[in-house]
Amino acid sequence: MSKRYVIAGFGAAGWSAAQAIRSKYEQGIITVISDEKSPPYARMLLSCWLKGKIEEEAIHLFPNDVFKSLNTEALYEKRAEKIDTDRQTVILNNGESIPYDELLIASGASPVRPEIKGIDLPGVLNLWTRDDTLRIREGIRENGEAVVIGAGFIGMQAVDALLKLNVRCSLIEALLHVLPRILDPEGAGLIESRLKREGVDIFTDTTVKEIGAEGKRKEIVLDSGRTLQADLVITAAGVRPKLDLTKTAILKTDTGILVDECMRTSSSHVYAAGDVAESLDFSTGGRGVHAIWPTAVDQGWVAGMNMAGASVDYPGSLNMNTLDVLDIPLASVGLFQGDGLEIGKHTESSRGIYRKIAFRDGRLTGAVLLGDISDIGIIRSMIHRRVDITSVKSAVVFSPVKLGRTWPVYGGIKA
Template identity: 30%
Template sequence: MRERLVVVGNGMASLRFLERLTEGAPGLYDVTVVGAEPVAAYNRVLLSSLLGGEVDEAACAFRGLDWYESHGIRLITGAPVTAIDRENALAIVGETHVLPFDKLVLAVGSTPIRLPKPGIDLPGVITFRDLADVAAIRRAAVRHARAVVIGGGLLGLEAAVGLSRLGIDTTLLHVMDRLMERQLDHAAAGLVKRAMEARGVKVMLKADTASIDGDGRVESLTLSDGTVLPADLVVMSVGVRPSVALAQGAGLETGRGIKVDDRMATSDPRIFALGECAEHRGMTYGLVEPAYEQAEVLSRHLAGEAGAYQGTALATSLKVSGLPVFSAGVVDTPESAEAIVLSDPGAGLYRKLLVEDERLIGAVFVGDIGEQGWCKALIRSGEPVTGHLDDLMFGRPAAAPSTPQTLAA
C-alpha cells in the first residue's frame, strides 16, 4: 500500500511542492491536500493587480481541478484543519472529519498582523492578504471613498497602488522614515515615493497611528501627533506572522515559526513544514522564492533523493507604479564596505553596488534592473567582482557583430 501523505494548506508553496513531487515520484504517495480557502491555489503576487482591475480572478489561478484529479491528488477546499492528533496520526478537518496520515506537510502560511490600536475591530478595517480581502476592499471602495493604507512595505505599496487604480483617494502611512526600509536605502526609497505620488497616492512618513475612529464603522484615523485623516476604509498591511497555532496544539517545536531542519522536517520526523510558516536556522521568510526552494528540497527528500535546504539569500524584484525595483543582500552601507553609486533622479534611475573585500555583498537598483540575476548570483557565490563592476553598473555591452567571412573560391 502507498503511504498516505496529507498536505495542510493549498497556497503557492503547497502547489509547488505537489508539482515537483508528482514530477519526480508520480504515484509514490496517496495524496490529500486540504485548503482553508474555498478555491484552489492562486497567485497572491497578482492581488494588487486584481484589486486595481488589471486582471480578473481567473488570471490569478494556477491549476484547474482537473490537474489535481489527473495526478491522483484528493483536493479539499474551504475546510481548515483544526487539530493534529500525532498519537493516532490523524489530521482533524473541521469538527469531525479525520484524515489518517503516514506523512504530513504543514504549508499553512502566515496571518496578517493587526496593530493593537483603538478601533482596530471597526467595520471598514481590512487586511490585504487573500482573495476575500480583495473582495472586501472592493466592496468598501465605493465612489468618492477615502482610503488609508497603513504600512509602507511591499504589501502596503501594492494595496495603495491597487486602490489608486480604482480612482480612490488614497493615503499611505508608514511609521519609518522611508518606504520598504528592509529592501531600499534612502535614495532608492525616495524614487519609489515619487512614483507612488505620481500615481496619486499621498505618502506620509514617520506617521504613527494612534487610533481608528468612528461610530459603528470607520470614519477617521488619528495619528500620534494629533493629525486626523478622514477615512471610509483602512487597509492594514503591516506585516505577517507565521501560522503556528496548529503546530503548537500538536506539541511540535516552534519559535517564531514551526522549527524545521535542512530536510524541512519538524521535531516529529513524520511531519514537515515549508513556506511562510516554517522557521529554518532561526529564519522565517515571507517571500515566494524561499518557499519554492524549500518545496524543491522537500519533494526530493520525500521521493528518496538527497537534498538539503541551506537558507535563501533574500532578493526583491518588483514594479512599483510601473517603476522596476530590485534589491539583494545588504542595503545600507556598512563601514567596512565601499558603495558605488549611479544616480539620475530626473530619469528615475538609481544603482548602488556594495563591495567588501572585492566581493559583492549588496545591490539596489531602481528604474533599470537588467543585471539583477547576475547580482544575485555574485552575492550568493561570493565570487570576486574585480573587473565586473563597470558591467554591473552600466550593463554588459551588446555582443559585437560577427565579421562576414568570404569563402575561398
C-alpha cells in the same frame, strides 16, 4: 502499499511540494488541505486583480487540467486543527482524521492586526486573501479616500491599485521611510517623490492612535494628533507565521517552525515550508522567516523531494522582492546595507534609474534596483553562487549584468 502524503496548506509552498512529490513518486497518495474556497492563487497578483489589470482566473497557480495530472486530492474549506504525531494523523476542524506517512505544514502566515482602538470596525480591511480583495472592491468608490497603514510590500501594492481606481490615498508608516525592508533611504526617497506627485499624503515615523466611525466614513487619529478622513482603511502592518498547529504537536519553534536543511521539523515525518518555516538565512548564516514567494516555492520543492525519499539540501533563504509602483519597477535582494559592506551606486535621473550594489571581499551580497530590474535574477544567482567579481565590480554597478557564455560554468560575466 502506497505512501500517504498530507500537505496542510495549499499556497506556493504546498503546491510546489505536491509537484515535487509527484515528480519523484508516482504512486503516492497526496492530500492537500486548504481553508480557502478555491484552488491556490498568487497573493502578489491580488492587487493586479483589484485594479482590473487581470481577470480573477489569472491569479490562480494552475488550470484544472494541470492539477488533475498530479492525481492529488484537495480538501477545500477545511482546516487542519490538530496533529497527532504518535498516530501520524491530522485532525480537521470537522473532526475528520487524515492519516499520513509524511506531513508538510505549509499553513503560511496571517496579517498582523495592529493594536489600535477601532481596528475591528467595518471597512478596516486587509489585502491578503481573495475574499479580502472582494471586500475592498465593494468598499471603494471612485474619487473616494483611503488610508493605508503600513508602507511595506502589501501596503504599496494597495496604494498603487487604489490610485489606478481614482481613489485618493494617505499612507502611514511607523518607520523612517516607505518600503523600509525592501529599499534603502535613497531609493525610498525616489518612490516617495513619485507618490507625492500623484497626490499621496505620506506620513513616516508615524503611528495610528485610534480609528473611529463617522457614519460610513472613518476617522483616523495619528499619534501627532492629526486626524484623517477616509471611506476605507487598509492595514498592511506585516504578517506572522501561523503556528496554531504547533500547539498540538511537539515542534520546536521560535518566530516560525524551526527546520533543518531538509525542511524537517523536530518531529519525525513532519516537515515545514513557506511563510511558516524558520530556516537558514543565506546572507547572515543565522535563522529567519522569509515570507516571500520564491522562498516558499524553493522550500516547498525541497520538502516535497525529501518527503518522497530524495536527499536534497536547502541552501538558505535569500531575501528578494520585486514590485511595480506607479509603473516604476523596483527590486532588492540580499544584504544591501550594514557594516563591513562596500557600496557602489549609479543614478540616471533622466531615465529614472537607481542602482545600489553591495559587495564584501569581492563578492556580491545584495542590490537595490529602480527603473531597470532586468538583471535582478542574475544578481541573485551570482550571490547564491558566491561569484568573485573583483575585476568587473564597476561594470556591475553602472549597467545591467548580461550573461556571458562562460558565466554559468566559470563565473565570468560581462556588462
